[in-house]
Amino acid sequence: MAVFMVVFAVIFSLFCFSSALLRWNELRYRKKGLPPGTMGWPIFGETTEFLKQGPNFIKNQRSRYGNFFKSHILGCPTIVSMDAELNRFILMNESKGLVPGYPQSMLDILGKCNIAAVHGSTHKYMRGALLSLVSPTMIRDHILPKVDQFMRSHLSNWQNHVIDIQQKTKEMAFLSSLKQIAGIESSSTAQLFMSEFFKLVEGTLSLPIDLPGTNYRRGFQARKVIVNILTQLIKERRASKTKDVDILNCLLKEEENKYKLSDEEIIDLIITLAYSGYETVSTTSMMAVKYLHDHPHVLEELRKEHLAIRAKKKPEDPINWEDYKAMKFTRAVIFETSRLATIVNGVLRKTTKEMEINGFVIPEGWRIYVYTREVNYDPYLYPDPLVFNPWRWLDRSLESKNYFLIFGGGTRQCPGKELGIAEISTFLHYFVTRYRWQEEEGNKLVKFPRVEAPNGLRIRVSSY
Numbered sequence: 287m288a289v290f291m292v293v294f295a296v297i298f299s300l301f302c303f304s305s306a307l308l309r310w311n312e313l314r315y316r317k318k319g320l321p322p323g324t325m326g327w328p329i330f331g332e333t334t335e336f337l338k339q340g341p342n343f344i345k346n347q348r349s350r351y352g353n354f355f356k357s358h359i360l361g362c363p364t365i366v367s368m369d370a371e372l373n374r375f376i377l378m379n380e381s382k383g384l385v386p387g388y389p390q391s392m393l394d395i396l397g398k399c400n401i402a403a404v405h406g407s408t409h410k411y412m413r414g415a416l417l418s419l420v421s422p423t424m425i426r427d428h429i430l431p432k433v434d435q436f437m438r439s440h441l442s443n444w445q446n447h448v449i450d451i452q453q454k455t456k457e458m459a460f461l462s463s464l465k466q467i468a469g470i471e472s473s474s475t476a477q478l479f480m481s482e483f484f485k486l487v488e489g490t491l492s493l494p495i496d497l498p499g500t501n502y503r504r505g506f507q508a509r510k511v512i513v514n515i516l517t518q519l520i521k522e523r524r525a526s527k528t529k530d531v532d533i534l535n536c537l538l539k540e541e542e543n544k545y546k547l548s549d550e551e552i553i554d555l556i557i558t559l560a561y562s563g564y565e566t567v568s569t570t571s572m573m574a575v576k577y578l579h580d581h582p583h584v585l586e587e588l589r590k591e592h593l594a595i596r597a598k599k600k601p602e603d604p605i606n607w608e609d610y611k612a613m614k615f616t617r618a619v620i621f622e623t624s625r626l627a628t629i630v631n632g633v634l635r636k637t638t639k640e641m642e643i644n645g646f647v648i649p650e651g652w653r654i655y656v657y658t659r660e661v662n663y664d665p666y667l668y669p670d671p672l673v674f675n676p677w678r679w680l681d682r683s684l685e686s687k688n689y690f691l692i693f694g695g696g697t698r699q700c701p702g703k704e705l706g707i708a709e710i711s712t713f714l715h716y717f718v719t720r721y722r723w724q725e726e727e728g729n730k731l732v733k734f735p736r737v738e739a740p741n742g743l744r745i746r747v748s749s750y
């Protein structure tokens with residue numbers, strides 16, 4: 287009996303203490319004018335619920351508080367916005383003080399000139415420089431031939447092997463961009479760059495704890511190695527007379543380039559290019575392989591498109607711009623994959639000053655999570671939203687709808703959209719015309735907070 291009383295007293299005290307703490311934390315944020323919502327525990331907020339319940343946490347909060355609510359997640363007081371019109375407003379109004387709100391660990395490791403860290407006229411300038419490197423003309427004349435050459439060799443000799451398609455698409459996304467940037471793909475420099483780059487990526491997604499052995503510290507160290515590699519490459523390029531049109535040469539040719547960047551800016555721009563296209567392109571490619579495997583009738587239609595392109599060519603002929611433009615169904619497969627898998631859940635902004643949005647007052651320094659995931663499953667916008675149906679995208683107008691935010695929107699809309707689609711299309715071209723594949727047993731996929739196969743996605747490949 288005495289033991290029971292003690293246990294009861296302990297539980298009761300813990301309960302009272304927790305309730306008081308939660309209440310105190312709510313009161314702390316009871317500022318007039320804030321949107322509805324809950325703030326959870328001091329410091330941790332509602333991060334555990336957010337990570338554990340994933341999209342269901344956001345859906346539950348929305349059903350209680352509406353499309354614009356407050357929370358405290360991932361170390362920061364946050365407004366979650368799921369309102370289509372407000373989302374557009376937020377993405378269009380960087381100049382009013384709604385700047386990118388990515389974690390400090392990410393900004394630190396990507397460098398102070400990286401595109402997410404710069405605002406205003408500097409952002410305009412860096413973005414202009416970047417857009418000139420990945421313009422449709424650049425893709426047509428210089429990038430696509432490199433991507434084609436790379437994919438041919440990367441996708442060779444996969445037959446009669448069990449491969450981890452997650453690993454292969456990760457290597458593909460990184461090495462393909464390195465080939466576009468500096469024309470290298472299989473040298474020892476490329477291998478060193480790749481292993482350091484993977485550490486850098488892990489670092490940007492970690493808690494900013496700067497202690498030996500942490501991913502954050504490793505990410506920083508990887509950045510240092512990458513900066514050294516790029517500094518050396520720049521030095522070699524300046525000393526050589528190579529006329530190759532790759533991204534590095536375009537950046538270094540000062541007399542022909544409207545955008546004059548310092549070496550530090552060039553290095554951060556190259557890291558930005560490799561980083562921004564890496565996870566999006568690799569994960570979309572992996573998930574396309576997954577969905578095509580699970581939907582043979584879609585694979586059949588896709589293969590028809592690619593075999594028709596191949597039929598007009600000699601085996602050694604590369605994919606060119608006209609071929610790419612003819613890949614209408616492939617484009618639809620890529621959009622449907624991005625939608626159904628929700629490769630990007632949303633984008634982050636933060637307020638640089640107190641401001642009023644939709645009648646609410648948002649304090650300075652708060653994060654705004656423009657959460658676009660649910661739009662992807664809205665049955666009014668996408669009938670039968672859980673069905674993998676690329677045909678719905680053959681109506682190209684769907685791409686220009688203002689609720690379509692797979693590539694972001696407003697002043698920071700993805701400048702690499704066409705490049706990303708061209709890379710994935712070329713990858714799919716060689717994959718489906720060369721191979722058949724069967725998924726191995728035991729693969730597991732996680733969809734939140736990122737789409738990934740924690741133990742790899744193993745497939746058994748044979749010749750087509």
Ligand code: HEM
Nearest residue numbers: 401562563566567570630633692693694698700701702706
């Ligand atoms: C399927 C592939 C891709 C998807 C789904 C995608 C998605 C996105 C999204 C949602 C944003 C908006 C971020 C924000 O508003 O904060 C964005 C921005 C960006 N993307 Fe992509 N992206 C893809 C491929 C690429 C590629 C290949 C590149 C390489 C050039 C790239 C470079 C960038 C850059 C530099 C930004 C930042 C733009 C700025 O801040 O002005 N992306 N992307």
